[in-house]
Amino acid sequence: MTQLYPVRRALLSVSDKTGLVDLGRALAARDVELLSTGGTARALRDAGLAVRDVADVTGFPEMMDGRVKTLHPAVHGGLLALRDNDDHVAAMDTHGIGAIDLVVVNLYPFEDTVARGADYAEAIENIDIGGPAMIRSAAKNHGFVNVIVDVEDYAPFLQELEAHDGQTTYALRQRLAQTAYARTAAYDTAVSTWMAAQVGGPPRRRTFGGTxxxxxxxxxxxxxxxxxxxxxxxxxxxxxxxxxxxxxxxxxxxxxxxxxxxxxxxxxxxxxxxxxxxxxxxxxxxxxxxxxxxxxxxxxxxxxxxxxxxxxxxxxxxxxxxxxxxxxxxxxxxxxxxxxxxxxxxxxxxxxxxxxxTDGLADPTVAALAVRQVSGGYLVQDRDVGRVARTDPRVVTRRQPTDQEMSDMLFAWTVAKHVKSNAIIYVKDGATVGVGAGQMSRVDSTRIAARKAQDMAEAMGLPAPLTHGSVVASDAFFPFADGLITAAEAGATALIQPGGSMRDDEVIAAADEAGLAMVFTGMRHFRH
Structure with missing residues (x-):
């Protein structure tokens, strides 16, 4: 389907002026009438281009600090009218509405405003209303109207005009419309996500956007x-x-x-x-x-x-x-x-x-949303930013951990947060010496990590695995003493785990019998 339609009249209203003047000159060279508002109109005039103010078209000045300028039938009628519908054409003639064949809009920089820490009132003022309305009107009528929301689409659009003597194809208009709807959806996502954080609690509807x-x-x-x-x-x-x-x-x-x-x-x-x-x-x-x-x-x-x-x-x-x-x-x-x-x-x-x-490290203490798709929906949760300080773990065994054991346990605990459950981490002197990940049984993870350490010892010609004298972290509690006993057999001397099992007493007793030190964090780090 080609359906070529000419571009004779364009409305330009952009916050990002990148490439604006070149686009305006290219359109003016094809005798396209330029309509514009505010700063966009000034930028085009400063470049020597003839521009008609939207206020002249609507008969109403921009008002309310620019909140109202394009929300008018003279604009939206020119965007929404079906050119091959006699009733629509008659209505345009009756009310003096001129067709608009191209809309170029990029929205108020709401995302950037929030990112730089603006207060609530400033963020609200940077929610665009007229821009999304024009974009959606133009995109709906893409059978006849072109809509551009991204600077990177200026060049392909102009190339199409050149290739078709000032006209565009349906395929281009359709692609531009899809991009436009995705942009307004992502914009509304940014606004609704920000407002959800201001209100608190899970919102009734949750959307996600990306580029x-x-x-x-x-x-x-x-x-x-x-x-x-x-x-x-x-x-x-x-x-x-x-x-x-x-x-x-x-x-x-x-x-x-x-x-x-x-x-x-x-x-x-x-x-x-x-x-x-x-x-x-x-x-x-x-x-x-x-x-x-x-x-x-x-x-x-x-x-x-x-x-x-x-x-x-x-x-x-x-x-x-x-x-x-x-x-x-x-x-x-x-x-x-x-x-x-x-x-x-x-x-x-x-x-x-x-x-x-990168320009630095990611701040591990900043909460953000973690999203996972399941059949029929999404699971949404805060990113795991849980941490324990040196004084947080509670010693539950007769033997107290040494300073080195405590340092290694905190290191192992940090690593465990990033290992698929069931996770078992052996650490010695600030380095992992065995990692067991993703097993259905915690005791299997304990054995696999120890077995890997044994294999490395043999490969490196060591007299004993590095798990001898190590500590162990478990991302969740030991439901039975068998996992702890396996760790002890591998040479571990201390363990860090959340605690909270119905059999904690049995596990603690096993640790005492083996002469181990053990601490409870009261925090779990499941990672599925």
């Missing part, structure tokens, strides 16, 4: 289509990172890189370097070190096999020494808050490695 950042080659598997959308947040992470080299990130790369960066962001760089290595969204090694290279090496030693082809996240800018160590094996992605020239030069030789840098 296409990347069309992906495929999803988790080659037969699945996929795309990456951003939500406009400036929070450091995979969505806002700069990619320096390597091919495009895949669906799985993005998912795993996000998991890695969120985990490493838990570790304050002021307290020393930290590294997290992720495989299939689970950490296979996390460690602190005196240097970034040492932190990487200690994380790598937790599970060298799984680290191959993994994602590495660092809490400090990548340096050359660390890059050289990382480069010894194949790695999919490295993400860090910066990278020096030596590191970038070393990685430049590895064309398949993606290097991403």
């Amino acid at each position: 296409l950042a990347q069309t992906l080659r495929y999803g988790e598997n080659p037969h699945q289509q996929a795309a990456f959308y951003t939500d406009g947040s400036d929070r450091p992470g995979v969505a806002t990172a700069r990619q320096h080299q390597g091919k495009e990130l895949s669906y799985n790369n993005i998912n795993d890189t996000d998991a890695a960066f969120e985990l490493v962001s838990e570790f304050d760089p002021a307290q020393g370097p930290a590294c997290a290595i992720i495989k299939h969204a689970n950490p296979c090694g996390v460690a602190r070190g005196d240097t970034l290279a040492q932190a990487y090496a200690r994380a790598f030693d937790c599970d060298r096999t799984s680290a191959f082809g993994g994602i590495i996240a660092l809490n400090q800018p990548l340096d050359g020494a660390t890059a050289e160590e990382i480069g010894q094996i194949f790695t999919e992605v490295v993400i860090a808050p910066g990278a020096d020239d030596d590191a970038r030069a070393l990685f430049a030789r590895k064309k398949n490695l993606r290097l991403l840098t």
Whole structure:
């Protein structure tokens, strides 16, 4: 369906003036009449273009601080009239309504206003009313009317005018209409989400919006289509990172890189370097070190096999020494808050490695929504920002943990928050030495983590697994003593867990019998 229609009259009203003058000149060169409002009209006139004020068309001045200017039949009639409907054409003639063939609108910057911390009154004033109304009118009548809401659509639109002697095709108008409705939906989503936070409690209706950042080659598997959308947040992470080299990130790369960066962001760089290595969204090694290279090496030693082809996240800018160590094996992605020239030069030789840098770490204490789709709906919850301070855990055994055990338990507890349940984490001297993830039985996770440590000890020629003298974190309570006993058999000396089981007394008694120290956090970290 071609259905070419000419563009003779355009209404332009934009907050973002990028490319406005060039667009106006291109339209004027085709003798398109330009209608406009406020600052947009001034910008066009300053460029020497002839512009007619919308107030001249409506017969009403802009009023109420600009709140009312385009909400008028002379505007919306010109947008909504069906050009091939005799009654509509007659109504336009009777009431002196001229057809409008193009609307170019980008909305008041509500999202930016909220992002910079504006107060309630200022945020309300930046809710656009006339803009969305015009967009929706033009989009509904896309059989005849063009609507542009994004600056990046100026060039394709002008190319279409050039190709069809000042006319546009139905296919273009339809695509522009879809983009327009998505924009108003995302805009209303931003407003309603912000207002929900002001009111408090789960809203009756919840919407989500995003902007296409990347069309992906495929999803988790080659037969699945996929795309990456951003939500406009400036929070450091995979969505806002700069990619320096390597091919495009895949669906799985993005998912795993996000998991890695969120985990490493838990570790304050002021307290020393930290590294997290992720495989299939689970950490296979996390460690602190005196240097970034040492932190990487200690994380790598937790599970060298799984680290191959993994994602590495660092809490400090990548340096050359660390890059050289990382480069010894194949790695999919490295993400860090910066990278020096030596590191970038070393990685430049590895064309398949993606290097991403961010403007900082993600703040792990800032709550945000976590959304998961289920059949017929969505599950929405706050992101898990739960933390325990050194003085929060309650010692429930006869033996008190040593200072080193307590430090390691808090480290393990932090990592456990980012491991799929059931999660068991063995830690020794600020490094994971065994990770058990995603098992249906907690005791199985305990055994798997210990078995991995045993395998690493054999591979490294160690006399005993590093779980000897380690501590253990469990993301949820031990329902029976068997998991604790398994950890003790692997050489663990202390445990951190939420507590709250009906058999806590049995578990505590088993810990006492084994000479273990154990603390309860009163907090659970399920991650499904």
